[in-house]
Amino acid sequence: MFKSLQARLLLSYLLIIIVCLALVGLTALVLLRGYQKTMTYSRLTDRATLAAGLIGQMLHRGMPPQDAVRRLDGQLNGGKGKETWIALLDGTGRLAAGNDNRLRDQQFGTATAQTERGEHRLAGGERLLYVTVPVRSLRDPAAAPWTLILAEPLRPTRQALDSLLPRLLWAGLIALAVSVVVAAVVAYSIARPLDRIAQAAEEVAAGDYDQSLQIEAPTEVARLARSFNSMARQVQATLRSQQDLVANVSHELKTPLTSIQGFSQALLDGTAEDGESRRRAAAIIHEEAGRMRRLVDELLDLARLEAGQVELAQATVDVGALLR
Incomplete structure (x- = not known):
């Protein structure tokens, strides 16, 4: 099946193209995963910084921590489910309030005076990306009696990648189809002159010595x-x-x-x-x-x-x- 030079050239081009597309796809997935993770951290940091100021004002007015977290949950998630988990730690690192009951059994660390970020795995195996920011006191800005934690599960990131993967596959298939056409043209341009030379050699072997080739080729x-x-x-x-x-x-x-x-x-x-x-x-x-x-x-x-x-x-x- 692949005895002709043109078929072998086409097969070799196809293998090279498939390997290159696979490498590009894997590299894109790895880079996208890292990019999505970085963007998630960046989004959480921006939201946590803004939320820390809001919840600090609520607590300063005497609102109970759980009510403050509930109001913040409505502003961040808008009643669309727990896309963003909210936890409020007191000065000892104990959970004072949260928008999900599963937060009561989690240990995200101790209270902190600076913004930190990390990754946490739940008991069921689900992974969370979280950011911790200090909640400054309005009476004494140097003091941070509370620590706010915002977390998001990695599931939305994977869903984004899953929605992007079919597009990558379609793009890869289109690129493969175009590459196959180009490879076929290149293989034909190489094999066709060789076929003409072979035919001329057969004519010489048959006794027709008046053969002259005018070929534009590599x-x-x-x-x-x-x-x-x-x-x-x-x-x-x-x-x-x-x-x-x-x-x-x-x-x-x-x-x-x-x-x-x-x-x-x-x-x-x-x-x-x-x-x-x-x-x-x-x-x-x-x-x-x-x-x-x-x-x-x-x-x-x-x-x-x-x-x-x-x-x-x-x-x-x-x-x-x-x-x-």
Whole structure:
């Protein structure tokens, strides 16, 4: 199924794209979780700072802690359930009031004089992000007789991620589809020139040596096409040389063969009657046979040279001596 180069290129691109999308998705989820956690802490800190001032005024007017927490709960949650948990600690760190009964059994720490934040796990396994801020006394701003704690469960953060995850999946699928189209185009642009080179090579193997490729392709493929064109030209030149050689050899062999055939026929049919005529005919036959022998030896030497079986011995030659 994946024997062709185009299919293998497409498969490799798909694997790379899927791995990259998976890494991007995981990285996005990790970053989003951290971002959601940071934003939750920031929101709780802002609300707790404002709420500390409000509840401080209520307590200063003599309102009981539980009534003050109940009124603050109405302002923060607006009757939509306990999205934000509220706890009020006295100076000893004991829970003075809260908007949820489960807060009575929890230990968020001791009273604090500065803003702190942290994470707390309930008995049922639910995790809370909380922020503690001091509630300053209006009579003595340096004193903080109360500590306000605002907490939110991690469930809304996970719900936000769960609502975002389908969108990420859709975005990933769209990106995958676009990437598949682009990868298919790239794989085709690489494999198509190679297919043309393969077809041209098959034509050369079938005897059609007049092949020339004009391909616009990547550097490596274009280089392969140029090498093929050079090979095809060399094959054509070699073929023409062989054809010329066969024609020349045929012509060179035809003359001595004609002489040998003619004088041997004269000997056979008695045309050369006297001894002188026979000796002359035999001499010509011998001479032409020697000529053919030299021609055959030259052909053998040429074949050895082309096969690389003969090494040329180079030496200095006196050209003047050769010409004299």
